[in-house]
Amino acid sequence: MRRTLIALLLLLTLVAQAAGATPHSITRDAQRDVMLTIYNGNLGLVKDVREARFAQGLGEVQFMDVAALIDPTTVHLRSLTDAAGLKILEQNYEYDLLTSQKLLEKYVGRKVRLYQGDGTFHEATLLSTSGPVFEIGGQIHLGYTGRLVLPALPENLVSKPTLVWLTRSRSAAPQRVEASYLTGGITWKADYVLVLDATDRKSDLTGWVTIDNKSGATYGNAALKLVAGDVNRAQDERRLGRAMEMAAKSAAADASRDFKSEGFFEYHLYTLDGRTTVKDRQTKQLSLLAASDVPVTKQLIYWGAQEYYRNSYGVPISNQKVGVYLELKNSKEHRLGLPLPKGKVRVYKADAAGSQQFVGEDWIDHTPRDERVKIKMGNAFDVVGERKQTDFRKLAAHVWEVEWEISLRNHKKEAQTVTVIEPVPGDWQVLSSTHKHEKIEAHTLKYEIPVPRDGAAKLVYRVRIRW
Numbered sequence: 269m270r271r272t273l274i275a276l277l278l279l280l281t282l283v284a285q286a287a288g289a290t291p292h293s294i295t296r297d298a299q300r301d302v303m304l305t306i307y308n309g310n311l312g313l314v315k316d317v318r319e320a321r322f323a324q325g326l327g328e329v330q331f332m333d334v335a336a337l338i339d340p341t342t343v344h345l346r347s348l349t350d351a352a353g354l355k356i357l358e359q360n361y362e363y364d365l366l367t368s369q370k371l372l373e374k375y376v377g378r379k380v381r382l383y384q385g386d387g388t389f390h391e392a393t394l395l396s397t398s399g400p401v402f403e404i405g406g407q408i409h410l411g412y413t414g415r416l417v418l419p420a421l422p423e424n425l426v427s428k429p430t431l432v433w434l435t436r437s438r439s440a441a442p443q444r445v446e447a448s449y450l451t452g453g454i455t456w457k458a459d460y461v462l463v464l465d466a467t468d469r470k471s472d473l474t475g476w477v478t479i480d481n482k483s484g485a486t487y488g489n490a491a492l493k494l495v496a497g498d499v500n501r502a503q504d505e506r507r508l509g510r511a512m513e514m515a516a517k518s519a520a521a522d523a524s525r526d527f528k529s530e531g532f533f534e535y536h537l538y539t540l541d542g543r544t545t546v547k548d549r550q551t552k553q554l555s556l557l558a559a560s561d562v563p564v565t566k567q568l569i570y571w572g573a574q575e576y577y578r579n580s581y582g583v584p585i586s587n588q589k590v591g592v593y594l595e596l597k598n599s600k601e602h603r604l605g606l607p608l609p610k611g612k613v614r615v616y617k618a619d620a621a622g623s624q625q626f627v628g629e630d631w632i633d634h635t636p637r638d639e640r641v642k643i644k645m646g647n648a649f650d651v652v653g654e655r656k657q658t659d660f661r662k663l664a665a666h667v668w669e670v671e672w673e674i675s676l677r678n679h680k681k682e683a684q685t686v687t688v689i690e691p692v693p694g695d696w697q698v699l700s701s702t703h704k705h706e707k708i709e710a711h712t713l714k715y716e717i718p719v720p721r722d723g724a725a726k727l728v729y730r731v732r733i734r735w
Contacts, residue, residue, distance in 0.1 A: 336484020458611030475556035496609035497535025
């Protein structure tokens, strides 16, 4: 028991000595490497490698220039040169930043000096920062009566967010340490530009990564990784720390300026070959992909009216417009094949004068390799659809026969093919049809209707429905 008490007293003495000593600061000047992994959901994982010297035994260290939006509960420090010889006994996150307002707040109720223009000064007690309010010679003064000078810098105010560690090191020799942590305020998104050729059958596709950094830190010459996918975020976001740390341990890339993709868990990890600097308060764009002569299929789709079968003959049915879609396959044979992260696609096409014009945009979801991408462009101007119910009969309880006539008119100078999608409920059977149909789902009919140039086509079909 006596030995234990002696050891405890010795430890407390060492801690007191370490606390009283001037802490050693590790600034960005000592940084040797930084790795940044960014997620879609306003989250980043930072791995900061610096050269540091720790006092032998107990010592206090300030790790400065970290992100302002750091989650301090996710911080992990390890020595890369002497992992077993460095231990953290205590960690503090100092985020009470030095401002004039904070300085005044720290001195409420304390003595300050108000200097006059002739060099003299008044001793005053700061009573409140609102005004401010001073007591001078037993009288209350509102506002400044001179230049306010504070006698010293208060404790616990720092110029920038700082991690403070109480460490125990078996050596005072320099060593390389890695601090990793999660931070908010940094996110990325993908944007695409698709340029159609004159025939609408080929396109050039470029993709850009846009990084928005508001985390409060600059990541210089960083190894950059991006994670694409729908990562589940629990209400307590700190639980993601382990998953994010695993993501950052993926293999490093060779030096070039392209993004390489790899499967990671149920997501995709994009690694920038080479390095880049992401400054604080900066929006940065990096090239994700560039592909030329990508085959594109343009589709004109006329969607049927939902719940149309419940209307009796003679009740007006609102006519849908003919939608225009572009479809491409994300495959190597189509000059793509890179998993495409979720983003917005903007489509352009040259007019008769050769000037590129914006023709539409749409969002695409995360798209794996060899899957198809469908982009809605808008509604057709020169191709018109009209639906008319020509018959409605109730044959028995929950049994109907319905006949529909769909007219398609093409005012273009080229023939067009319109895909007609018709919803059909319950247990149904096509009794007659002017065109060949396809049952693409349990309750969906599909027709491919050719419409001649400056001409029209008419689809008439009759179904029996049991509901």
